[in-house]
Amino acid sequence: MIEISNLGKYFGSSKILHDITLKIEQNEIFAIVGHSGAGKSTLLRCINGLEKYNEGELKVFGKEISKMSEDELRYLRKDIGMIFQHFSLLEQKNVYQNVALPMQLWGYKKSEIDEKTEELLTLVGLIHKKNSYPKALSGGEKQRVAIARALTLNPKILLSDEATSALDPKTTLSILELLKTINKTLGITVVLVTHEMSVVKNAAKRALLLEHGEIIGFGDIESLFLKPDEKMRKFLGEEDILPNYGVNIRLYFPSTISDKAIVTAMARELDTDFNIVWGRLEKLGEKVVGSLVINISETQIELVKEYLKTKPEVIWEEL
Ligand SMILES: Nc1ncnc2c1ncn2[C@@H]1O[C@H](COP(=O)(O)OP(=O)(O)OP(=O)(O)O)[C@@H](O)[C@H]1O
Ligand SMILES: [Mg+2]
Incomplete structure:
Protein backbone atom coordinates (compact mmCIF):
# COMPACT_ATOMS: atom_id res chain seq x y z
CA MET A 1 0.00 0.00 0.00
CA ILE A 2 2.91 2.33 0.86
CA GLU A 3 6.27 1.33 -0.56
CA ILE A 4 9.34 3.36 0.22
CA SER A 5 12.77 2.48 -1.10
CA ASN A 6 16.09 4.17 -0.42
CA LEU A 7 14.38 7.48 0.24
CA GLY A 8 16.60 10.45 0.99
CA LYS A 9 15.52 13.97 1.89
CA TYR A 10 17.44 17.21 2.34
CA PHE A 11 16.49 20.55 3.82
CA GLY A 12 19.07 22.83 2.20
CA SER A 13 22.38 21.07 2.64
CA SER A 14 21.37 19.00 5.67
CA LYS A 15 20.24 15.48 5.07
CA ILE A 16 17.14 14.80 7.14
CA LEU A 17 16.19 11.31 5.96
CA HIS A 18 18.76 8.68 5.01
CA ASP A 19 18.11 5.62 2.90
CA ILE A 20 14.62 4.84 4.21
CA THR A 21 13.19 1.57 2.95
CA LEU A 22 9.93 0.16 4.21
CA LYS A 23 6.62 -1.28 3.16
CA ILE A 24 3.36 -0.61 4.93
CA GLU A 25 0.72 -3.20 4.22
CA GLN A 26 -2.95 -2.62 3.62
CA ASN A 27 -5.05 -2.66 6.77
CA GLU A 28 -2.23 -2.61 9.31
CA ILE A 29 -1.47 -0.19 12.12
CA PHE A 30 2.12 0.82 11.59
CA ALA A 31 4.11 3.05 13.93
CA ILE A 32 6.95 5.42 13.11
CA VAL A 33 8.75 6.09 16.36
CA GLY A 34 11.58 8.41 17.28
CA HIS A 35 12.76 11.25 19.44
CA SER A 36 12.08 14.86 18.57
CA GLY A 37 13.80 15.93 15.37
CA ALA A 38 14.28 12.36 14.10
CA GLY A 39 12.42 13.14 10.88
CA LYS A 40 9.08 11.43 11.61
CA SER A 41 6.80 14.26 10.48
CA THR A 42 8.93 14.85 7.40
CA LEU A 43 8.61 11.20 6.41
CA LEU A 44 4.85 11.33 6.97
CA ARG A 45 4.56 14.46 4.86
CA CYS A 46 6.48 12.74 2.06
CA ILE A 47 3.81 10.01 2.06
CA ASN A 48 1.00 12.44 1.24
CA GLY A 49 3.12 14.54 -1.08
CA LEU A 50 3.24 17.63 1.14
CA GLU A 51 7.02 17.34 1.19
CA LYS A 52 9.30 16.51 -1.73
CA TYR A 53 12.09 13.95 -1.44
CA ASN A 54 15.43 14.04 -3.21
CA GLU A 55 16.43 10.39 -3.51
CA GLY A 56 14.77 7.02 -3.87
CA GLU A 57 11.18 6.04 -4.49
CA LEU A 58 7.91 6.38 -2.66
CA LYS A 59 4.84 4.68 -4.01
CA VAL A 60 1.35 4.93 -2.58
CA PHE A 61 -1.33 2.70 -4.12
CA GLY A 62 1.36 1.68 -6.62
CA LYS A 63 2.01 5.24 -7.87
CA GLU A 64 5.24 7.20 -7.52
CA ILE A 65 4.50 10.38 -5.57
CA SER A 66 7.29 12.48 -7.12
CA LYS A 67 5.81 11.91 -10.58
CA MET A 68 2.33 13.12 -9.68
CA SER A 69 0.90 16.43 -10.83
CA GLU A 70 -0.63 18.85 -8.30
CA ASP A 71 -4.06 17.70 -9.38
CA GLU A 72 -3.17 14.03 -8.92
CA LEU A 73 -1.78 14.90 -5.49
CA ARG A 74 -5.05 16.59 -4.57
CA TYR A 75 -6.88 13.34 -5.35
CA LEU A 76 -4.25 11.31 -3.53
CA ARG A 77 -4.79 13.40 -0.39
CA LYS A 78 -8.49 12.67 -0.62
CA ASP A 79 -7.54 9.04 0.02
CA ILE A 80 -5.18 9.93 2.86
CA GLY A 81 -6.70 11.49 5.98
CA MET A 82 -4.47 13.16 8.53
CA ILE A 83 -4.70 14.10 12.21
CA PHE A 84 -2.31 16.20 14.28
CA GLN A 85 -1.16 16.84 17.84
CA HIS A 86 -2.99 20.16 18.12
CA PHE A 87 -6.15 19.02 16.30
CA SER A 88 -6.22 21.92 13.77
CA LEU A 89 -9.93 22.66 14.22
CA LEU A 90 -11.43 25.96 13.10
CA GLU A 91 -12.41 27.83 16.25
CA GLN A 92 -15.14 29.89 14.55
CA LYS A 93 -16.94 26.81 13.30
CA ASN A 94 -18.89 24.35 15.39
CA VAL A 95 -18.30 20.60 15.49
CA TYR A 96 -20.73 19.88 12.66
CA GLN A 97 -19.21 22.60 10.44
CA ASN A 98 -15.65 21.44 11.14
CA VAL A 99 -16.47 17.90 10.09
CA ALA A 100 -18.51 19.03 7.07
CA LEU A 101 -15.77 21.30 5.70
CA PRO A 102 -13.75 18.85 3.52
CA MET A 103 -16.98 17.62 1.90
CA GLN A 104 -18.08 21.19 1.19
CA LEU A 105 -14.72 21.91 -0.42
CA TRP A 106 -15.16 18.87 -2.66
CA GLY A 107 -18.67 19.99 -3.61
CA TYR A 108 -20.70 17.24 -1.92
CA LYS A 109 -24.49 17.65 -1.80
CA LYS A 110 -25.99 18.99 1.45
CA SER A 111 -27.91 15.77 2.07
CA GLU A 112 -24.76 13.67 1.63
CA ILE A 113 -22.84 15.97 3.97
CA ASP A 114 -25.55 15.76 6.63
CA GLU A 115 -25.69 11.99 6.44
CA LYS A 116 -21.91 11.48 6.56
CA THR A 117 -21.40 14.01 9.36
CA GLU A 118 -24.07 12.34 11.50
CA GLU A 119 -22.58 8.91 10.81
CA LEU A 120 -19.03 9.95 11.69
CA LEU A 121 -19.95 11.96 14.77
CA THR A 122 -21.85 8.90 15.98
CA LEU A 123 -18.80 6.72 15.30
CA VAL A 124 -16.51 8.97 17.36
CA GLY A 125 -19.14 9.32 20.11
CA LEU A 126 -19.78 13.04 19.75
CA ILE A 127 -23.14 13.37 18.07
CA HIS A 128 -24.48 15.13 21.18
CA LYS A 129 -21.85 17.87 20.73
CA LYS A 130 -22.51 18.66 17.10
CA ASN A 131 -23.48 22.27 17.82
CA SER A 132 -20.62 22.93 20.27
CA TYR A 133 -17.62 25.06 19.41
CA PRO A 134 -14.04 23.73 19.81
CA LYS A 135 -13.34 25.99 22.81
CA ALA A 136 -16.05 24.13 24.72
CA LEU A 137 -14.46 20.71 24.09
CA SER A 138 -11.80 18.76 25.97
CA GLY A 139 -8.57 17.75 24.19
CA GLY A 140 -9.85 14.20 23.67
CA GLU A 141 -13.13 15.47 22.24
CA LYS A 142 -11.30 17.84 19.89
CA GLN A 143 -9.22 14.93 18.62
CA ARG A 144 -12.40 12.91 18.05
CA VAL A 145 -13.79 15.74 15.93
CA ALA A 146 -10.51 15.88 14.00
CA ILE A 147 -10.70 12.12 13.44
CA ALA A 148 -14.29 12.40 12.16
CA ARG A 149 -13.19 15.21 9.83
CA ALA A 150 -10.25 13.12 8.57
CA LEU A 151 -12.63 10.30 7.63
CA THR A 152 -15.22 12.32 5.68
CA LEU A 153 -13.79 11.64 2.21
CA ASN A 154 -13.56 7.87 2.88
CA PRO A 155 -9.76 7.69 2.99
CA LYS A 156 -7.93 4.39 2.67
CA ILE A 157 -5.05 5.58 4.85
CA LEU A 158 -5.06 7.64 8.04
CA LEU A 159 -1.82 9.41 8.98
CA SER A 160 -1.58 10.37 12.63
CA ASP A 161 1.16 12.81 13.62
CA GLU A 162 1.49 12.69 17.41
CA ALA A 163 -2.30 12.68 17.72
CA THR A 164 -2.18 11.66 21.38
CA SER A 165 0.84 13.68 22.50
CA ALA A 166 -1.21 16.53 23.98
CA LEU A 167 -3.55 14.17 25.84
CA ASP A 168 -3.43 12.58 29.29
CA PRO A 169 -2.77 8.81 29.49
CA LYS A 170 -6.42 7.82 29.93
CA THR A 171 -7.60 9.96 27.03
CA THR A 172 -4.67 8.65 24.96
CA LEU A 173 -5.93 5.12 25.52
CA SER A 174 -9.46 6.02 24.47
CA ILE A 175 -8.22 7.68 21.26
CA LEU A 176 -6.04 4.65 20.49
CA GLU A 177 -9.08 2.42 20.98
CA LEU A 178 -10.97 4.59 18.51
CA LEU A 179 -8.15 4.35 15.97
CA LYS A 180 -8.08 0.57 16.40
CA THR A 181 -11.84 0.42 15.85
CA ILE A 182 -11.55 2.53 12.71
CA ASN A 183 -8.76 0.29 11.45
CA LYS A 184 -10.83 -2.82 12.07
CA THR A 185 -14.33 -1.79 11.08
CA LEU A 186 -13.53 0.55 8.18
CA GLY A 187 -10.41 -1.32 7.03
CA ILE A 188 -8.33 1.86 7.05
CA THR A 189 -4.55 1.55 7.16
CA VAL A 190 -3.21 3.65 10.04
CA VAL A 191 0.29 5.14 10.18
CA LEU A 192 1.01 6.41 13.67
CA VAL A 193 3.86 8.81 14.26
CA THR A 194 4.76 9.04 17.93
CA HIS A 195 7.59 9.49 20.39
CA GLU A 196 5.68 7.49 23.03
CA MET A 197 6.60 3.83 23.34
CA SER A 198 3.39 3.14 25.23
CA VAL A 199 1.41 4.18 22.15
CA VAL A 200 3.42 1.86 19.93
CA LYS A 201 3.05 -1.06 22.30
CA ASN A 202 -0.66 -0.53 22.68
CA ALA A 203 -1.74 -0.02 19.12
CA ALA A 204 0.77 -1.04 16.47
CA LYS A 205 1.55 -4.40 14.94
CA ARG A 206 4.81 -3.29 13.36
CA ALA A 207 7.06 -0.32 13.87
CA LEU A 208 9.98 1.59 12.46
CA LEU A 209 12.44 3.30 14.78
CA LEU A 210 13.95 6.45 13.42
CA GLU A 211 16.98 8.24 14.85
CA HIS A 212 18.63 11.24 13.17
CA GLY A 213 16.78 10.32 9.99
CA GLU A 214 18.04 6.75 9.94
CA ILE A 215 16.24 3.49 10.54
CA ILE A 216 17.65 1.87 13.66
CA GLY A 217 14.98 -0.76 14.13
CA PHE A 218 12.22 -2.30 12.10
CA GLY A 219 9.89 -5.20 12.63
CA ASP A 220 6.92 -6.56 14.47
CA ILE A 221 6.37 -5.14 17.92
CA GLU A 222 6.82 -8.39 19.76
CA SER A 223 10.29 -9.04 18.41
CA LEU A 224 11.35 -5.39 18.76
CA PHE A 225 10.41 -5.29 22.43
CA LEU A 226 10.95 -8.89 23.40
CA LYS A 227 14.59 -9.05 22.45
CA PRO A 228 15.74 -5.49 21.84
CA ASP A 229 19.21 -5.20 20.36
CA GLU A 230 21.75 -2.78 21.79
CA LYS A 231 20.57 0.21 19.71
CA MET A 232 16.99 -0.44 20.67
CA ARG A 233 17.87 -0.74 24.37
CA LYS A 234 19.71 2.56 24.21
CA PHE A 235 16.71 4.04 22.45
CA LEU A 236 14.45 2.81 25.21
CA GLY A 237 16.83 4.22 27.80
CA GLU A 238 17.50 0.82 29.31
CA GLU A 239 20.91 0.09 30.66
CA ASP A 240 21.53 -3.02 32.61
CA ILE A 241 23.39 -2.83 35.88
CA LEU A 242 24.68 -6.32 36.39
CA PRO A 243 26.45 -8.07 39.26
N1 LIG B 1 10.77 23.12 6.62
C1 LIG B 1 11.94 22.80 7.17
N2 LIG B 1 13.07 23.46 6.83
C2 LIG B 1 14.28 23.12 7.35
N3 LIG B 1 14.44 22.12 8.24
C3 LIG B 1 13.37 21.43 8.62
C4 LIG B 1 12.06 21.72 8.11
N4 LIG B 1 11.17 20.87 8.67
C5 LIG B 1 11.89 20.09 9.50
N5 LIG B 1 13.19 20.40 9.47
C6 LIG B 1 14.27 19.73 10.22
O1 LIG B 1 14.23 18.36 9.90
C7 LIG B 1 14.50 17.56 11.04
C8 LIG B 1 13.36 16.58 11.23
O2 LIG B 1 12.18 17.30 11.57
P1 LIG B 1 10.79 16.60 11.83
O3 LIG B 1 9.81 17.66 12.09
O4 LIG B 1 10.51 15.67 10.69
O5 LIG B 1 11.10 15.75 13.14
P2 LIG B 1 10.10 14.95 14.07
O6 LIG B 1 10.71 13.60 14.25
O7 LIG B 1 8.74 15.03 13.54
O8 LIG B 1 10.21 15.75 15.46
P3 LIG B 1 9.07 16.05 16.57
O9 LIG B 1 8.91 14.78 17.37
O10 LIG B 1 9.67 17.14 17.39
O11 LIG B 1 7.83 16.45 15.86
C9 LIG B 1 14.71 18.52 12.19
O12 LIG B 1 16.07 18.68 12.37
C10 LIG B 1 14.06 19.80 11.71
O13 LIG B 1 14.69 20.90 12.26
MG1 LIG C 1 6.98 15.86 14.23
Whole structure:
Protein backbone atom coordinates (compact mmCIF):
# COMPACT_ATOMS: atom_id res chain seq x y z
CA MET A 1 0.00 0.00 0.00
CA ILE A 2 2.91 2.33 0.86
CA GLU A 3 6.27 1.33 -0.56
CA ILE A 4 9.34 3.36 0.22
CA SER A 5 12.77 2.48 -1.10
CA ASN A 6 16.09 4.17 -0.42
CA LEU A 7 14.38 7.48 0.24
CA GLY A 8 16.60 10.45 0.99
CA LYS A 9 15.52 13.97 1.89
CA TYR A 10 17.44 17.21 2.34
CA PHE A 11 16.49 20.55 3.82
CA GLY A 12 19.07 22.83 2.20
CA SER A 13 22.38 21.07 2.64
CA SER A 14 21.37 19.00 5.67
CA LYS A 15 20.24 15.48 5.07
CA ILE A 16 17.14 14.80 7.14
CA LEU A 17 16.19 11.31 5.96
CA HIS A 18 18.76 8.68 5.01
CA ASP A 19 18.11 5.62 2.90
CA ILE A 20 14.62 4.84 4.21
CA THR A 21 13.19 1.57 2.95
CA LEU A 22 9.93 0.16 4.21
CA LYS A 23 6.62 -1.28 3.16
CA ILE A 24 3.36 -0.61 4.93
CA GLU A 25 0.72 -3.20 4.22
CA GLN A 26 -2.95 -2.62 3.62
CA ASN A 27 -5.05 -2.66 6.77
CA GLU A 28 -2.23 -2.61 9.31
CA ILE A 29 -1.47 -0.19 12.12
CA PHE A 30 2.12 0.82 11.59
CA ALA A 31 4.11 3.05 13.93
CA ILE A 32 6.95 5.42 13.11
CA VAL A 33 8.75 6.09 16.36
CA GLY A 34 11.58 8.41 17.28
CA HIS A 35 12.76 11.25 19.44
CA SER A 36 12.08 14.86 18.57
CA GLY A 37 13.80 15.93 15.37
CA ALA A 38 14.28 12.36 14.10
CA GLY A 39 12.42 13.14 10.88
CA LYS A 40 9.08 11.43 11.61
CA SER A 41 6.80 14.26 10.48
CA THR A 42 8.93 14.85 7.40
CA LEU A 43 8.61 11.20 6.41
CA LEU A 44 4.85 11.33 6.97
CA ARG A 45 4.56 14.46 4.86
CA CYS A 46 6.48 12.74 2.06
CA ILE A 47 3.81 10.01 2.06
CA ASN A 48 1.00 12.44 1.24
CA GLY A 49 3.12 14.54 -1.08
CA LEU A 50 3.24 17.63 1.14
CA GLU A 51 7.02 17.34 1.19
CA LYS A 52 9.30 16.51 -1.73
CA TYR A 53 12.09 13.95 -1.44
CA ASN A 54 15.43 14.04 -3.21
CA GLU A 55 16.43 10.39 -3.51
CA GLY A 56 14.77 7.02 -3.87
CA GLU A 57 11.18 6.04 -4.49
CA LEU A 58 7.91 6.38 -2.66
CA LYS A 59 4.84 4.68 -4.01
CA VAL A 60 1.35 4.93 -2.58
CA PHE A 61 -1.33 2.70 -4.12
CA GLY A 62 1.36 1.68 -6.62
CA LYS A 63 2.01 5.24 -7.87
CA GLU A 64 5.24 7.20 -7.52
CA ILE A 65 4.50 10.38 -5.57
CA SER A 66 7.29 12.48 -7.12
CA LYS A 67 5.81 11.91 -10.58
CA MET A 68 2.33 13.12 -9.68
CA SER A 69 0.90 16.43 -10.83
CA GLU A 70 -0.63 18.85 -8.30
CA ASP A 71 -4.06 17.70 -9.38
CA GLU A 72 -3.17 14.03 -8.92
CA LEU A 73 -1.78 14.90 -5.49
CA ARG A 74 -5.05 16.59 -4.57
CA TYR A 75 -6.88 13.34 -5.35
CA LEU A 76 -4.25 11.31 -3.53
CA ARG A 77 -4.79 13.40 -0.39
CA LYS A 78 -8.49 12.67 -0.62
CA ASP A 79 -7.54 9.04 0.02
CA ILE A 80 -5.18 9.93 2.86
CA GLY A 81 -6.70 11.49 5.98
CA MET A 82 -4.47 13.16 8.53
CA ILE A 83 -4.70 14.10 12.21
CA PHE A 84 -2.31 16.20 14.28
CA GLN A 85 -1.16 16.84 17.84
CA HIS A 86 -2.99 20.16 18.12
CA PHE A 87 -6.15 19.02 16.30
CA SER A 88 -6.22 21.92 13.77
CA LEU A 89 -9.93 22.66 14.22
CA LEU A 90 -11.43 25.96 13.10
CA GLU A 91 -12.41 27.83 16.25
CA GLN A 92 -15.14 29.89 14.55
CA LYS A 93 -16.94 26.81 13.30
CA ASN A 94 -18.89 24.35 15.39
CA VAL A 95 -18.30 20.60 15.49
CA TYR A 96 -20.73 19.88 12.66
CA GLN A 97 -19.21 22.60 10.44
CA ASN A 98 -15.65 21.44 11.14
CA VAL A 99 -16.47 17.90 10.09
CA ALA A 100 -18.51 19.03 7.07
CA LEU A 101 -15.77 21.30 5.70
CA PRO A 102 -13.75 18.85 3.52
CA MET A 103 -16.98 17.62 1.90
CA GLN A 104 -18.08 21.19 1.19
CA LEU A 105 -14.72 21.91 -0.42
CA TRP A 106 -15.16 18.87 -2.66
CA GLY A 107 -18.67 19.99 -3.61
CA TYR A 108 -20.70 17.24 -1.92
CA LYS A 109 -24.49 17.65 -1.80
CA LYS A 110 -25.99 18.99 1.45
CA SER A 111 -27.91 15.77 2.07
CA GLU A 112 -24.76 13.67 1.63
CA ILE A 113 -22.84 15.97 3.97
CA ASP A 114 -25.55 15.76 6.63
CA GLU A 115 -25.69 11.99 6.44
CA LYS A 116 -21.91 11.48 6.56
CA THR A 117 -21.40 14.01 9.36
CA GLU A 118 -24.07 12.34 11.50
CA GLU A 119 -22.58 8.91 10.81
CA LEU A 120 -19.03 9.95 11.69
CA LEU A 121 -19.95 11.96 14.77
CA THR A 122 -21.85 8.90 15.98
CA LEU A 123 -18.80 6.72 15.30
CA VAL A 124 -16.51 8.97 17.36
CA GLY A 125 -19.14 9.32 20.11
CA LEU A 126 -19.78 13.04 19.75
CA ILE A 127 -23.14 13.37 18.07
CA HIS A 128 -24.48 15.13 21.18
CA LYS A 129 -21.85 17.87 20.73
CA LYS A 130 -22.51 18.66 17.10
CA ASN A 131 -23.48 22.27 17.82
CA SER A 132 -20.62 22.93 20.27
CA TYR A 133 -17.62 25.06 19.41
CA PRO A 134 -14.04 23.73 19.81
CA LYS A 135 -13.34 25.99 22.81
CA ALA A 136 -16.05 24.13 24.72
CA LEU A 137 -14.46 20.71 24.09
CA SER A 138 -11.80 18.76 25.97
CA GLY A 139 -8.57 17.75 24.19
CA GLY A 140 -9.85 14.20 23.67
CA GLU A 141 -13.13 15.47 22.24
CA LYS A 142 -11.30 17.84 19.89
CA GLN A 143 -9.22 14.93 18.62
CA ARG A 144 -12.40 12.91 18.05
CA VAL A 145 -13.79 15.74 15.93
CA ALA A 146 -10.51 15.88 14.00
CA ILE A 147 -10.70 12.12 13.44
CA ALA A 148 -14.29 12.40 12.16
CA ARG A 149 -13.19 15.21 9.83
CA ALA A 150 -10.25 13.12 8.57
CA LEU A 151 -12.63 10.30 7.63
CA THR A 152 -15.22 12.32 5.68
CA LEU A 153 -13.79 11.64 2.21
CA ASN A 154 -13.56 7.87 2.88
CA PRO A 155 -9.76 7.69 2.99
CA LYS A 156 -7.93 4.39 2.67
CA ILE A 157 -5.05 5.58 4.85
CA LEU A 158 -5.06 7.64 8.04
CA LEU A 159 -1.82 9.41 8.98
CA SER A 160 -1.58 10.37 12.63
CA ASP A 161 1.16 12.81 13.62
CA GLU A 162 1.49 12.69 17.41
CA ALA A 163 -2.30 12.68 17.72
CA THR A 164 -2.18 11.66 21.38
CA SER A 165 0.84 13.68 22.50
CA ALA A 166 -1.21 16.53 23.98
CA LEU A 167 -3.55 14.17 25.84
CA ASP A 168 -3.43 12.58 29.29
CA PRO A 169 -2.77 8.81 29.49
CA LYS A 170 -6.42 7.82 29.93
CA THR A 171 -7.60 9.96 27.03
CA THR A 172 -4.67 8.65 24.96
CA LEU A 173 -5.93 5.12 25.52
CA SER A 174 -9.46 6.02 24.47
CA ILE A 175 -8.22 7.68 21.26
CA LEU A 176 -6.04 4.65 20.49
CA GLU A 177 -9.08 2.42 20.98
CA LEU A 178 -10.97 4.59 18.51
CA LEU A 179 -8.15 4.35 15.97
CA LYS A 180 -8.08 0.57 16.40
CA THR A 181 -11.84 0.42 15.85
CA ILE A 182 -11.55 2.53 12.71
CA ASN A 183 -8.76 0.29 11.45
CA LYS A 184 -10.83 -2.82 12.07
CA THR A 185 -14.33 -1.79 11.08
CA LEU A 186 -13.53 0.55 8.18
CA GLY A 187 -10.41 -1.32 7.03
CA ILE A 188 -8.33 1.86 7.05
CA THR A 189 -4.55 1.55 7.16
CA VAL A 190 -3.21 3.65 10.04
CA VAL A 191 0.29 5.14 10.18
CA LEU A 192 1.01 6.41 13.67
CA VAL A 193 3.86 8.81 14.26
CA THR A 194 4.76 9.04 17.93
CA HIS A 195 7.59 9.49 20.39
CA GLU A 196 5.68 7.49 23.03
CA MET A 197 6.60 3.83 23.34
CA SER A 198 3.39 3.14 25.23
CA VAL A 199 1.41 4.18 22.15
CA VAL A 200 3.42 1.86 19.93
CA LYS A 201 3.05 -1.06 22.30
CA ASN A 202 -0.66 -0.53 22.68
CA ALA A 203 -1.74 -0.02 19.12
CA ALA A 204 0.77 -1.04 16.47
CA LYS A 205 1.55 -4.40 14.94
CA ARG A 206 4.81 -3.29 13.36
CA ALA A 207 7.06 -0.32 13.87
CA LEU A 208 9.98 1.59 12.46
CA LEU A 209 12.44 3.30 14.78
CA LEU A 210 13.95 6.45 13.42
CA GLU A 211 16.98 8.24 14.85
CA HIS A 212 18.63 11.24 13.17
CA GLY A 213 16.78 10.32 9.99
CA GLU A 214 18.04 6.75 9.94
CA ILE A 215 16.24 3.49 10.54
CA ILE A 216 17.65 1.87 13.66
CA GLY A 217 14.98 -0.76 14.13
CA PHE A 218 12.22 -2.30 12.10
CA GLY A 219 9.89 -5.20 12.63
CA ASP A 220 6.92 -6.56 14.47
CA ILE A 221 6.37 -5.14 17.92
CA GLU A 222 6.82 -8.39 19.76
CA SER A 223 10.29 -9.04 18.41
CA LEU A 224 11.35 -5.39 18.76
CA PHE A 225 10.41 -5.29 22.43
CA LEU A 226 10.95 -8.89 23.40
CA LYS A 227 14.59 -9.05 22.45
CA PRO A 228 15.74 -5.49 21.84
CA ASP A 229 19.21 -5.20 20.36
CA GLU A 230 21.75 -2.78 21.79
CA LYS A 231 20.57 0.21 19.71
CA MET A 232 16.99 -0.44 20.67
CA ARG A 233 17.87 -0.74 24.37
CA LYS A 234 19.71 2.56 24.21
CA PHE A 235 16.71 4.04 22.45
CA LEU A 236 14.45 2.81 25.21
CA GLY A 237 16.83 4.22 27.80
CA GLU A 238 17.50 0.82 29.31
CA GLU A 239 20.91 0.09 30.66
CA ASP A 240 21.53 -3.02 32.61
CA ILE A 241 23.39 -2.83 35.88
CA LEU A 242 24.68 -6.32 36.39
CA PRO A 243 26.45 -8.07 39.26
CA ASN A 244 30.15 -8.66 38.51
CA TYR A 245 30.16 -12.11 40.10
CA GLY A 246 28.67 -15.38 38.88
CA VAL A 247 27.03 -15.57 35.45
CA ASN A 248 24.18 -13.34 34.30
CA ILE A 249 21.60 -14.80 32.01
CA ARG A 250 18.79 -12.96 30.33
CA LEU A 251 15.67 -14.95 29.60
CA TYR A 252 13.04 -13.78 27.13
CA PHE A 253 9.50 -14.97 27.40
CA PRO A 254 7.37 -14.65 24.29
CA SER A 255 3.68 -14.00 24.74
CA THR A 256 2.84 -17.70 24.67
CA ILE A 257 4.65 -18.43 27.92
CA SER A 258 5.14 -15.11 29.72
CA ASP A 259 2.61 -15.98 32.36
CA LYS A 260 4.21 -19.28 33.27
CA ALA A 261 6.53 -19.53 36.22
CA ILE A 262 9.55 -20.83 34.30
CA VAL A 263 12.12 -19.60 36.77
CA THR A 264 10.45 -20.95 39.87
CA ALA A 265 9.95 -24.27 38.11
CA MET A 266 13.64 -24.32 37.20
CA ALA A 267 14.66 -23.50 40.78
CA ARG A 268 12.45 -26.26 42.09
CA GLU A 269 13.54 -28.89 39.59
CA LEU A 270 17.24 -28.11 39.96
CA ASP A 271 16.82 -27.66 43.69
CA THR A 272 18.73 -24.41 43.70
CA ASP A 273 18.16 -20.64 44.09
CA PHE A 274 18.86 -17.81 41.69
CA ASN A 275 19.30 -14.13 42.25
CA ILE A 276 16.82 -12.20 40.22
CA VAL A 277 18.66 -9.11 38.98
CA TRP A 278 15.70 -7.52 37.27
CA GLY A 279 12.68 -8.46 35.29
CA ARG A 280 9.70 -6.98 33.56
CA LEU A 281 6.47 -7.91 31.89
CA GLU A 282 5.08 -5.77 29.13
CA LYS A 283 1.74 -5.56 27.48
CA LEU A 284 1.94 -5.39 23.69
CA GLY A 285 -1.60 -4.94 22.45
CA GLU A 286 -3.39 -7.98 23.81
CA LYS A 287 -0.19 -9.93 24.38
CA VAL A 288 2.15 -9.99 27.33
CA VAL A 289 5.89 -10.51 26.87
CA GLY A 290 8.60 -10.49 29.46
CA SER A 291 12.29 -10.67 30.15
CA LEU A 292 14.19 -11.53 33.26
CA VAL A 293 17.87 -11.34 34.19
CA ILE A 294 19.05 -13.91 36.71
CA ASN A 295 22.43 -14.34 38.33
CA ILE A 296 23.76 -17.87 38.73
CA SER A 297 26.83 -19.08 40.60
CA GLU A 298 29.64 -20.54 38.46
CA THR A 299 29.05 -24.00 39.89
CA GLN A 300 25.43 -24.07 38.74
CA ILE A 301 25.80 -22.70 35.25
CA GLU A 302 26.17 -25.96 33.32
CA LEU A 303 23.14 -27.39 35.09
CA VAL A 304 21.06 -24.35 34.21
CA LYS A 305 22.16 -24.40 30.56
CA GLU A 306 21.24 -28.08 30.30
CA TYR A 307 17.84 -27.31 31.80
CA LEU A 308 17.19 -24.41 29.42
CA LYS A 309 18.07 -26.58 26.42
CA THR A 310 15.03 -28.68 27.29
CA LYS A 311 12.82 -25.57 27.04
CA PRO A 312 13.10 -24.42 23.44
CA GLU A 313 10.33 -21.84 23.87
CA VAL A 314 12.51 -19.82 26.22
CA ILE A 315 15.02 -17.62 24.41
CA TRP A 316 18.08 -16.81 26.52
CA GLU A 317 21.54 -15.33 26.33
CA GLU A 318 24.53 -15.08 28.59
CA LEU A 319 25.43 -11.46 29.35
N1 LIG B 1 10.77 23.12 6.62
C1 LIG B 1 11.94 22.80 7.17
N2 LIG B 1 13.07 23.46 6.83
C2 LIG B 1 14.28 23.12 7.35
N3 LIG B 1 14.44 22.12 8.24
C3 LIG B 1 13.37 21.43 8.62
C4 LIG B 1 12.06 21.72 8.11
N4 LIG B 1 11.17 20.87 8.67
C5 LIG B 1 11.89 20.09 9.50
N5 LIG B 1 13.19 20.40 9.47
C6 LIG B 1 14.27 19.73 10.22
O1 LIG B 1 14.23 18.36 9.90
C7 LIG B 1 14.50 17.56 11.04
C8 LIG B 1 13.36 16.58 11.23
O2 LIG B 1 12.18 17.30 11.57
P1 LIG B 1 10.79 16.60 11.83
O3 LIG B 1 9.81 17.66 12.09
O4 LIG B 1 10.51 15.67 10.69
O5 LIG B 1 11.10 15.75 13.14
P2 LIG B 1 10.10 14.95 14.07
O6 LIG B 1 10.71 13.60 14.25
O7 LIG B 1 8.74 15.03 13.54
O8 LIG B 1 10.21 15.75 15.46
P3 LIG B 1 9.07 16.05 16.57
O9 LIG B 1 8.91 14.78 17.37
O10 LIG B 1 9.67 17.14 17.39
O11 LIG B 1 7.83 16.45 15.86
C9 LIG B 1 14.71 18.52 12.19
O12 LIG B 1 16.07 18.68 12.37
C10 LIG B 1 14.06 19.80 11.71
O13 LIG B 1 14.69 20.90 12.26
MG1 LIG C 1 6.98 15.86 14.23
